[in-house]
Amino acid sequence: xxxxxxxxxxxxxxxxxxxxxxxxxxxxxxxxxxxxxxxxxxxxxxxxxxxxxxxxxxxxxxxxxxxxxxxxxxxxxxxxxxxxxxxxxxxxxxxxxxxxxxxxxxxxxxxxxxxxxxxxxxxxxxxxxxxxxxxxxxxxxxxxxxxxxxxxxxxxxxxxxxxxx
Amino acid sequence: xxxxxxxxxxxxxxxxxxxxxxxxxxxxxxxxxxxxxxxxxxxxxxxxxxxxxxxxxxxxxxxxxxxxxxxxxxxxxxxxxxxxxxxxxxxxxxxxxxxxxxxxxxxxxxxxxxxxxxxxxxxxxxxxxxxxxxxxxxxxxxxxxxxxxxxxxxxxxxxxxxxxxxxxxxxxxxxxxxxxxxxxxxxxxxxxxxxxxxxxxxxxxxxxxxxxxxxxxxxxxxxxxxxxxxxxxxxxxxxxxxxxxxxxxxxxxxxxxxxxxxxxxxxxxxxxxxxxxxxxxxxxxxxxxxxxxxxxxxxxxxxxxxxxxxxxxxxxxxxxxxxxxxxxxxxxxx
Amino acid sequence: xxxxxxxxxxxxxxxxxxxxxxxxxxxxxxxxxxxxxxxxxxxxxxxxxxxxxxxxxxxxxxxxxxxxxxxxxxxxxxxxxxxxxxxxxxxxxxxxxxxxxxxxxxxxxxxxxxxxxxxxxxxxxxxxxxxxxxxxxxxxxxxxxxxxxxxxxxxxxxxxxxxxxxxxxxxxxxxxxxxxxxxxxxxxxxxxxxxxxxxxxxxxxxxxxxxxxxxxxxxxxxxxxxxxxxxxxxxxxxxxxxxxxxxxxxxxxxxxxxxxxxxxxxxxxxxxxxxxxxxxxxxxxxxxxxxxxxxxxxxxxxxxxxxxxxxxxxxxxxxxxxxxxxxxxxxxxxxxxxxxxxxxxxxxxxxxxxxxxxxxxxxxxxxxxxxxxxxxxxxxxxxxxxxxxxxxxxxxxxxxxxxxxxxxxxxxxxxxxxxxx
Numbered sequence: 001x002x003x004x005x006x007x008x009x010x011x012x013x014x015x016x017x018x019x020x021x022x023x024x025x026x027x028x029x030x031x032x033x034x035x036x037x038x039x040x041x042x043x044x045x046x047x048x049x050x051x052x053x054x055x056x057x058x059x060x061x062x063x064x065x066x067x068x069x070x071x072x073x074x075x076x077x078x079x080x081x082x083x084x085x086x087x088x089x090x091x092x093x094x095x096x097x098x099x100x101x102x103x104x105x106x107x108x109x110x111x112x113x114x115x116x117x118x119x120x121x122x123x124x125x126x127x128x129x130x131x132x133x134x135x136x137x138x139x140x141x142x143x144x145x146x147x148x149x150x151x152x153x154x155x156x157x158x159x160x161x162x163x164x165x
Numbered sequence: 166x167x168x169x170x171x172x173x174x175x176x177x178x179x180x181x182x183x184x185x186x187x188x189x190x191x192x193x194x195x196x197x198x199x200x201x202x203x204x205x206x207x208x209x210x211x212x213x214x215x216x217x218x219x220x221x222x223x224x225x226x227x228x229x230x231x232x233x234x235x236x237x238x239x240x241x242x243x244x245x246x247x248x249x250x251x252x253x254x255x256x257x258x259x260x261x262x263x264x265x266x267x268x269x270x271x272x273x274x275x276x277x278x279x280x281x282x283x284x285x286x287x288x289x290x291x292x293x294x295x296x297x298x299x300x301x302x303x304x305x306x307x308x309x310x311x312x313x314x315x316x317x318x319x320x321x322x323x324x325x326x327x328x329x330x331x332x333x334x335x336x337x338x339x340x341x342x343x344x345x346x347x348x349x350x351x352x353x354x355x356x357x358x359x360x361x362x363x364x365x366x367x368x369x370x371x372x373x374x375x376x377x378x379x380x381x382x383x384x385x386x387x388x389x390x391x392x393x394x395x396x397x398x399x400x401x402x403x404x405x406x407x408x409x410x411x412x413x414x415x416x417x418x419x420x421x422x423x424x425x426x427x428x429x430x431x432x433x434x435x436x437x438x439x440x441x442x443x444x445x446x447x448x449x450x451x452x453x454x455x456x457x458x459x460x461x462x463x464x465x466x467x468x469x470x471x472x473x474x475x476x477x478x479x480x481x482x483x484x485x486x487x488x489x490x491x492x493x494x495x496x497x498x499x
Numbered sequence: 500x501x502x503x504x505x506x507x508x509x510x511x512x513x514x515x516x517x518x519x520x521x522x523x524x525x526x527x528x529x530x531x532x533x534x535x536x537x538x539x540x541x542x543x544x545x546x547x548x549x550x551x552x553x554x555x556x557x558x559x560x561x562x563x564x565x566x567x568x569x570x571x572x573x574x575x576x577x578x579x580x581x582x583x584x585x586x587x588x589x590x591x592x593x594x595x596x597x598x599x600x601x602x603x604x605x606x607x608x609x610x611x612x613x614x615x616x617x618x619x620x621x622x623x624x625x626x627x628x629x630x631x632x633x634x635x636x637x638x639x640x641x642x643x644x645x646x647x648x649x650x651x652x653x654x655x656x657x658x659x660x661x662x663x664x665x666x667x668x669x670x671x672x673x674x675x676x677x678x679x680x681x682x683x684x685x686x687x688x689x690x691x692x693x694x695x696x697x698x699x700x701x702x703x704x705x706x707x708x709x710x711x712x713x714x715x716x717x718x719x720x721x722x723x724x725x726x727x728x729x730x731x732x733x734x735x736x737x738x739x740x741x742x743x744x745x746x747x748x749x750x751x752x753x754x755x756x757x758x759x760x761x762x763x764x765x766x767x768x769x770x771x772x773x774x775x776x777x778x779x780x781x782x783x784x785x786x787x788x789x790x791x792x793x794x795x796x797x798x799x800x801x802x803x804x805x806x807x808x809x810x811x812x813x814x815x816x817x818x819x820x821x822x823x824x825x826x827x828x829x830x831x832x833x834x835x836x837x838x839x840x841x842x843x844x845x846x847x848x849x850x851x852x853x854x855x856x857x858x859x860x861x862x863x864x865x866x867x868x869x870x871x872x873x874x875x876x877x878x879x880x881x882x883x884x885x886x887x888x889x890x891x892x893x894x895x896x897x898x899x900x901x902x903x904x905x906x907x908x909x910x911x912x913x914x915x916x917x918x919x920x
Binding site for chain 2 (some may be wrong): 865903
């Protein structure tokens with residue numbers, strides 16, 4: 001039997017009617033057409049489907065849609081304001097942290113979650129925070145650099161990050 | 166005990182497919198306002214070919230990178246390309262794009278020549294301007310030249326070109342021939358730490374020096390090397406599909422180990438730019454060669470550190486421990 | 500040429516804005532209103548005769564709109580050097596990734612359920628999983644009377660004379676493993692027939708023009724009636740180089756006149772797509788006392804898996820580079836590609852050369868140690884220089900391998916090794 005799920009997606013009240021076993025990633029991609037969130041493995045191992053649930057990073061392939069009732073979900077579609085990119089997005093672009101780009105939305109969401117907690121992360125803290133996001137293209141070097149650069153920019157400007165709870 | 170060591174590995178690798186024709190092609194058109202469109206069958210799989218080809222077109226036409234629109238990889242609407250394989254796109258399709266853009270530029274220069282009062286061969290383009298060589302004060306905008314070419318001369322600036330490297334087939338008996346048009350070279354040095362109690366290997370540092378010809382986009386070239394090293398590290402230490410009666414036992418990322426950000430060492434990339442005369446602006450390629458020296462450099466470093474020569478990949482902790490045990494046993498006998 | 504204005508600049512990716520905002524459309528992201536979802540049935544056996552495929556019950560399942568089997572494929576073989584691979588298995592299955600049938604249904608779950616209703620009768624055959632076993636006369640054969648798919652030989656100089664000249668001869672055997680590409684985006688395609696009757700496939704592929712010509716062949720339609728558009732591609736590394744689901748997506752779309760989408764699961768990526776060939780590599784080199792390499796013999800055994808795919812060309816490229824970037828006057832390289840009932844070896848970044856590079860560079864250090872030379876000194880003595888010759892007889896110029904070695908050792912201070920006396 002289908003159930004109704006109301007939640008906030010990227011600051012907008014959203015309602016979907018789905019089967020109880022439906023996963024959040026399916027709701028986002030198939031029901032709402034928000035295909036920026038990627039599916040890489042379906043077992044929570046690759047992090048491509050990372051979204052923020054009340055500001056914390058989760059693998060949306062492991063989260064039942066029912067669990068997001070009344071909560072806030074932020075996806076890659078919700079982090080920039082039109083052409084005004086989030087500093088993490090801009091840093092990924094400028095530092096060459098993107099190759100095929102498939103892991104990128106998940107990477108950016110994990111990075112934003114980290115920077116929402118800590119605007120002065122060490123390389124080690126960045127690495128720990130990103131350990132659940134696989135990338136097969138970049139070797140991660142420029143991803144770490146980009147996150148570091150975004151942190152510096154955000155700390156310097158005092159700009160509040162998007163996607164904070 | 167933790168033991169450190171260094172290892173080195175070199176390589177030679179070709180640019181382009183083996184022996185058989187593997188052409189690329191491109192169409193280029195310049196609009197009335199001096200912006201341009203490149204149509205090519207080349208396919209960006211993440212390596213950055215679309216960016217590099219846009220840079221080549223912009224450089225040849227003398228316009229801004231952002232003034233170039235790329236239309237790629239549609240078998241009905243773009244001209245043939247052999248594919249994003251064999252580290253060939255920058256070299257082969259880059260040559261095709263450069264030639265096609267050169268043809269369109271010729272039309273622009275001929276239109277500009279009438280205004281600037283010199284032959285087209287006395288003109289050059291850059292930054293959106295057509296200038297008299299050696300007398301840059303005399304100039305006109307590329308957009309004005311394009312408008313004139315189309316609206317006055319009735320000759321829209323277009324170009325179409327293809328490129329195929331010079332190769333021969335191999336003799337079936339001796340294997341002799343010229344299978345490739347160009348080669349690249351590289352060396353990597355790895356520094357590792359081997360835990361002799363657990364057999365675990367930590368790669369501490371990798372220095373990589375790669376000749377890719379002229380790097381059209383050094384940031385993307387570095388990215389290829391860093392990514393290749395990461396894949397080479399997986400090949401060296403952890404990745405292996407395990408089959409049982411033909412069935413893949415580890416068919417999930419839970420059991421098939423890929424390098425994560427925690428496994429990747431400090432990487433220092435040096436690009437050695439030996440210009441290739443047959444390449445577009447001297448460029449060759451870099452996609453595949455980036456991973457070739459990584460595994461042997463790591464394995465040689467393990468040998469340097471712990472004195473064990475692992476000859477079967479991946480060099481897992483259990484293989485290293487087993488090899489260390491054999492070494493100890495030999496010492497005891499001795 | 501100097502004074503570049505665009506070339507040599509660290510410009511951001513052309514498509515980067517789409518990528519960092521999640522707007523790039525990958526194969527998995529292509530969708531159409533009313534599209535069907537297809538799933539593919541795989542062989543449960545590594546080697547078996549196919550006696551009967553009956554999809555009649557499946558085609559009556561809820562939501563199912565079409566089923567295709569081998570009988571629906573106009574020309575059921577593809578391949579580059581060997582036309583040996585079926586789109587859907589007909590006479591035999593040769594590995595566990597072989598596709599038997601495909602179902603298009605309104606939802607992926609309905610398609611998956613319908614697969615269970617396809618009845619296939621198999622007669623299991625003895626199978627072989629080791630290339631060394633597969634070369635033995637008594638081994639089960641995948642085709643005809645030999646599992647040897649192809650051989651390659653490259654010779655330079657006079658190997659026998661080289662052995663005689665050598666003061667010392669060393670031999671080592673190396674093995675490399677089977678590796679999966681693991682591009683994070685799985686294979687994905689959507690096929691639709693447009694108002695002109697042209698079948699268009701949007702697919703995450705590295706070689707759209709090869710896919711188009713192979714589709715034209717297996718579907719038996721002219722090339723101007725089949726269009727392949729490569730989507731944004733979530734990594735390839737050689738793994739998206741050949742036909743996978745495109746033929747069944749097209750056949751199902753042509754049958755139903757509805758758009759049909761297929762996305763592989765991660766399990767299918769591992770079980771039913773190509774892999775890096777495992778190699779067994781034997782290196783034998785002859786050395787002078789001063790460390791000069793005078794002779795090298797290399798033997799490569801490549802496990803093709805069930806179909807040749809790119810295996811012949813991969814082996815050829817491996818063989819051409821098997822001697823390494825070294826100036827060796829007397830060389831013989833022999834390679835053999837052997838069928839087995841394992842996963843199919845295809846193209847993967849480096850195309851056979853990572854396997855040989857691992858072996859030749861480990862071997863180089865063994866040789867250096869044998870004559871008591873530092874690995875860098877030993878290489879300096881033997882590395883190719885301008886005018887050096889590849890085993891193919893090709894003479895190289897602008898040989899920069901020593902330049903790259905100097906750059907790399909300068910970057911790490913080669914002599915200073917922590918923990919070394």
